[in-house]
Amino acid sequence: MDEIKEEGSARSTAHGFGRLLVAIYGLFAVAATGRSAVQLATKFHEAPLAYLLSAFAAVVYIVATVSLARGDARSRRVAAVAISIELVGVITVGAVSELIPNAFPHATVWTGFGSGYGFVPFVLPFIGLWWLRHTR
Amino acid sequence: MAVVTGLYALAITVVALLLAAWAFGLVLADRRPGTALLAGGAVLEALLVGFLIGGIVQMIGSHRDFARAEFVIYLLACVAIPPMAAAWGLGERGRAGTAVLAAGFLIMPVMVLRVQQVWAGPVG
Numbered sequence: 001m002d003e004i005k006e007e008g009s010a011r012s013t014a015h016g017f018g019r020l021l022v023a024i025y026g027l028f029a030v031a032a033t034g035r036s037a038v039q040l041a042t043k044f045h046e047a048p049l050a051y052l053l054s055a056f057a058a059v060v061y062i063v064a065t066v067s068l069a070r071g072d073a074r075s076r077r078v079a080a081v082a083i084s085i086e087l088v089g090v091i092t093v094g095a096v097s098e099l100i101p102n103a104f105p106h107a108t109v110w111t112g113f114g115s116g117y118g119f120v121p122f123v124l125p126f127i128g129l130w131w132l133r134h135t136r
Numbered sequence: 137m138a139v140v141t142g143l144y145a146l147a148i149t150v151v152a153l154l155l156a157a158w159a160f161g162l163v164l165a166d167r168r169p170g171t172a173l174l175a176g177g178a179v180l181e182a183l184l185v186g187f188l189i190g191g192i193v194q195m196i197g198s199h200r201d202f203a204r205a206e207f208v209i210y211l212l213a214c215v216a217i218p219p220m221a222a223a224w225g226l227g228e229r230g231r232a233g234t235a236v237l238a239a240g241f242l243i244m245p246v247m248v249l250r251v252q253q254v255w256a257g258p259v260g
Contacts, residue, residue, distance in 0.1 A: 015228060015230075015232070016230070016232050017232055018232070019224070019225070019227075019228045019230075019232035019233055019235070019236055020232050020235045020236055020239060022224070023221060023224055023225070023236045023239055023240070024239065026220070026224070027217070027239075027243060030213060030216070030217075031213075034206075034209045034210070034213055035206075037209070038203065038205045038206045038209060041205065042203075042205055
């Protein structure tokens with residue numbers, strides 16, 4: 001896929017492999033937004049912390065998707081921050097949910113290091129940060 | 137007629153997997169998607185619109201307790217994903233663009249499975 005990247009305008013994050021990466025981020029943005037919208041609308045009182053965390057994760061994925069898709073210098077910095085927050089989030093929530101299961105009785109995208117989503121949420125930020133470096 | 141759990145859902149899964157394999161084949165061969173693949177995608181999309189309508193009809197006809205809002209959102213997501221993948225994937229003429237189409241097809245069996253899990257009852 002390297003030859004495709006070279007054709008892209010100014011090594012943008014949205015071309016070549018980035019095209020697929022943005023699609024995967026977009027899928028998680030949709031999944032996390034859908035999930036948190038349902039949780040907040042129908043059962044917010046059951047587990048406010050977990051559901052606010054779901055909503056926060058959704059916002060992080062939306063910001064990462066949009067900024068990777070735009071790919072200009074400013075968007076790259078926004079993407080780097082969003083993906084770093086994503087990395088810290090999935091590791092923190094993953095570790096806490098393993099050590100103190102009662103802390104998150106209701107699952108979020110990041111619970112169990114994203115085990116409910118084939119651990120893709122755990123791998124994705126590493127790939128995202130690598131891609132930002134790679135296209136610099 | 138059980139659209140969500142029966143042969144109809146199985147048909148969607150089979151069609152989506154065939155289209156995903158086809159698209160991945162194009163990625164490996166470094167060829168652009170043609171009209172035939174897009175026609176296949178249109179067939180899948182038509183099946184998914186039927187899935188949405190049939191799923192809602194099935195939901196209204198049921199008195200069981202399950203996450204109805206989540207159910208409808210997953211059905212809507214099923215219908216929304218292929219056009220979004222097509223728009224984004226066809227925006228780039230190259231392997232990666234075709235890979236987006238393949239990923240869009242590949243995710244559909246997972247989405248169908250999630251719809252069925254929500255239909256079956258709470259999972260967590």
